[in-house]
Amino acid sequence: MTTRSGLQYTRLKKGSGSKAKVGQEILLFETTRYRNGTILYSNEQTTNPVKVLIGGNQATxxxxxxxxGMKAGEVKEIIAPPHLVKRTGYPPNVHPDSTLVIKLILHKIL
Structure with missing residues (x-):
């Protein structure tokens, strides 16, 4: 699917429970890569999910x-064009004009 902003996504696994909303904190596992498969960041193989406040400018x-709208246990892969992943500071391994493929695993809604 493609949203109005240009974000493309595929749901890889359904979750359960209530849907995540703006203003909620969630625990997240994530793998970010370039389209060619080069991994830029991943905490997916760890036991330490990242805490994110949805809409709190903590993420892109x-x-x-x-x-x-994601539910606990849901897995989604997004293809994010450069205008949706802009940030003020970039890790040295991320080009600022890149389209990124990001696998999101919503571990838990707090």
Whole structure:
């Protein structure tokens, strides 16, 4: 599916329970890569999910948008164009004009 903002996503696994909303904190596992498969970041193989406040400017616009409506246990892969992953500071391994593929695993809604 493609949203109005240009975010493309595929639901890889359904979750259960209530849907995540703007203003909620969630625990998230994530793998970010370039389209060619080069992994830029991943905490997926750890036991330490990242805590994110949806809509709290802690994540990129693409991630915030994708998290809304997800349920605990849901897995979603998004293809985020550069305008949805802009940030003020970039890790040295991320080009600022890149389209990124991001796998999101919503571990838990707090």
């Amino acid at each position: 616009q693409a991630v915030d948008e994708a998290l809304v």
